[in-house]
Amino acid sequence: MQKRLVIIILCSIFFNCSGNKPDVTIDLESRFSQGKAFLEDKKYLRAQEEFQYIVIRGTGSDLGDDAQFYLGESFYLNKEYLLAISEFEKLARKMAFSPYVEKARYRICEAYDIESPEYYLDQTYSQKALERYQEFIEDFPSSPKVSEALVAIQELRNKMAFKVYETGILYNKMEEHQSAIFAYEQLLDNYYDTAYAENAHFGIIRSHCLLGDISIANDYWTNNNQKIKSDDLRKKAQKYLSNAKKSLKKESN
Numbered sequence: 001m002q003k004r005l006v007i008i009i010l011c012s013i014f015f016n017c018s019g020n021k022p023d024v025t026i027d028l029e030s031r032f033s034q035g036k037a038f039l040e041d042k043k044y045l046r047a048q049e050e051f052q053y054i055v056i057r058g059t060g061s062d063l064g065d066d067a068q069f070y071l072g073e074s075f076y077l078n079k080e081y082l083l084a085i086s087e088f089e090k091l092a093r094k095m096a097f098s099p100y101v102e103k104a105r106y107r108i109c110e111a112y113d114i115e116s117p118e119y120y121l122d123q124t125y126s127q128k129a130l131e132r133y134q135e136f137i138e139d140f141p142s143s144p145k146v147s148e149a150l151v152a153i154q155e156l157r158n159k160m161a162f163k164v165y166e167t168g169i170l171y172n173k174m175e176e177h178q179s180a181i182f183a184y185e186q187l188l189d190n191y192y193d194t195a196y197a198e199n200a201h202f203g204i205i206r207s208h209c210l211l212g213d214i215s216i217a218n219d220y221w222t223n224n225n226q227k228i229k230s231d232d233l234r235k236k237a238q239k240y241l242s243n244a245k246k247s248l249k250k251e252s253n
Contacts, residue, residue, distance in 0.1 A: 028058045032067060039070060044078035065091060065098035072104060081111040106145050109133045113152055119163040130156050154194075161191035168203050177207040198228045205237045209244040217241060 035050030051074060054067035072087035088104040088111075095101070112129035133149045133156075140146070164187040171180035184200040184207070191197065201224050208217035218241060228234050 025061070028054050028061060028063050032063050035067070035070060035074075039074055039077070042077070044074045047074040048078075065095040065100055068095060069098070069100035069104055072107065076107055076111060081115050085111045102140055102143060105132075105136050105139070106143075106149075109136055109149065109152070113156065116156065116159070119159045119166070123160055123163060126156050126160055130160075157191055158194045158196065161187055161194040161196040164191065165196045165199055165203070168200070168207075172203070172207060172210070175210075177211045180207045198230055198233055201228050202233045202237050206240050209240045212244070212248070214241070214244045214248050217244065 031050045031053050035047045035054070038044070038047035038050060048071060051067045051071035054061075054063055055071055058064050058067060068087065068091040072084045072091065075081075075084035075087060085108050088108050091098060091104045092101050092108075098104075109129060109132040112125050112132055116123070116126040116129050130153060133153050136143070137146055137149055164183055168180045168183035168187070171177065171183060181204055184203040187194075187200040188197060201220075205217050205220055208214075208220065221237060221241060225234065225237070228237065
């Protein structure tokens, strides 16, 4: 009798537990729907809570990569770009076959681009944005975002080139013309395809003239003047050369 009672109690416990166990899938789906609703209502902090819940408890489920992407998206839309990058990186790294990877990778590019500061500040994030855009184009050459990425790359390169150009200008103002030449040469080495390349050619000619290296300036003009498309810059370069030659002639007399 006692043995039978123990069996009945154990069976009761088993069936009660299994029967009352909540359906985790339904819970995750409900939380995901709520998170999407918060996202649409621009309640980004509330959305983050819901998607974080799913990411923690639903890893490996059908909603795992969805929640990971939308967690990053909720940070991105809340302008918390570095946190967004972290979450999108997790998706790209841990869920490489997710259909959200392409979107996440492009969001990483955009987030670094947004964090890219004015030209006179440190350009670490600009460089990261450049690298990520280039990687995106290589990995997703058929993406409709490629043309947009190419435009963004050019804008970033122009900004970084302008920073180097301004460095050369500053050296000229400080009368450190050899350092200015080095800055302009760095610009041409790294940003030859930007809007500031012809300014760098002009800067090199001007700096050599200011140093009194007239023959070097003249040779540089002969070899590179076709790369200076602006009529204004061409006239300025020729004027510097002409004035430098006249000064040299006066000194020799």
